Amino acid sequence: MAFLDIKGVSKRFGGLMALSDVDMQVEKGEIFGLMGANGAGKTTLFSVIAGHVAPTTGEVVFDGQRLTGLSPSRVCRLGLCRTFQIVRPFAGLSVAENLRVAALYGSGRKLTSTEVAAVVDDALEAVDLTDRRDLDGGQLTLSGQKRLEIARALATGARLVMLDEVMAGLNPTEISAMLTTLERLRTERGLTFVIVEHVIGALMTLSDRILVLDHGERIAFGTPEEIGNHDRVAEVYFG
Numbered sequence: 001m002a003f004l005d006i007k008g009v010s011k012r013f014g015g016l017m018a019l020s021d022v023d024m025q026v027e028k029g030e031i032f033g034l035m036g037a038n039g040a041g042k043t044t045l046f047s048v049i050a051g052h053v054a055p056t057t058g059e060v061v062f063d064g065q066r067l068t069g070l071s072p073s074r075v076c077r078l079g080l081c082r083t084f085q086i087v088r089p090f091a092g093l094s095v096a097e098n099l100r101v102a103a104l105y106g107s108g109r110k111l112t113s114t115e116v117a118a119v120v121d122d123a124l125e126a127v128d129l130t131d132r133r134d135l136d137g138g139q140l141t142l143s144g145q146k147r148l149e150i151a152r153a154l155a156t157g158a159r160l161v162m163l164d165e166v167m168a169g170l171n172p173t174e175i176s177a178m179l180t181t182l183e184r185l186r187t188e189r190g191l192t193f194v195i196v197e198h199v200i201g202a203l204m205t206l207s208d209r210i211l212v213l214d215h216g217e218r219i220a221f222g223t224p225e226e227i228g229n230h231d232r233v234a235e236v237y238f239g
């Protein structure tokens, strides 16, 4: 069974089908890309998986457990966390304190203060923020805030992290550094990622497999090379 198994998920908002019968299987240790033009349904699918939005039909199974109907905090405690397109660190708290909150309340485990400190140090190191641990979260650059978002997910003990536009607004050097970090997290920690990204070059470089949505429907699925040569995808993106 796939690590994350999405079966026949549909989501209706009034008269709009934001998702229509979407199937998606993500394997452990995979970097899985989700692609689609604006309004294709990517964020809605993230929200359904993370428990922020209930699907109209279908179900989501993570590591053998049915997630449908569970709250986002329950889903996170099972090891599946998402980041948001708009980063929102707790301003007024340092980078390390932001991570302490995630470690204390996100994981659902009762950790001693020594264990919390170890989780925080580990999450800082994982995203190369150790030297900025005492900065106010709100004072980080955008790139730093995106890294803090990832670190917060890691501090909850997430095994699968869904990244919503983690490259958006970053310059080419920062994008390249982010690609290196994500690859390293997958290789060294066996983490699984599902990523939504409008920076297509980065998505193509990073993903093992890509699913393309258009108006809530699955229109293509395959390796980056297969997606790059797909007629329907070219039509949607380039007209």
Ligand SMILES: Nc1ncnc2c1ncn2[C@@H]1O[C@H](COP(=O)(O)OP(=O)(O)OP(=O)(O)O)[C@@H](O)[C@H]1O
Binding pocket: 013, 016, 018, 036, 037, 038, 039, 040, 041, 042, 043, 044, 045
């Ligand atoms: N809460 C909601 N109520 C009504 N319609 C919604 C809601 N959330 C999303 N939609 C609609 O569902 C469709 C899919 O939106 P969604 O945000 O999932 O697309 P997306 O692929 O993430 O787009 P983008 O790349 O612009 O973020 C859009 O037509 C959007 O307007």
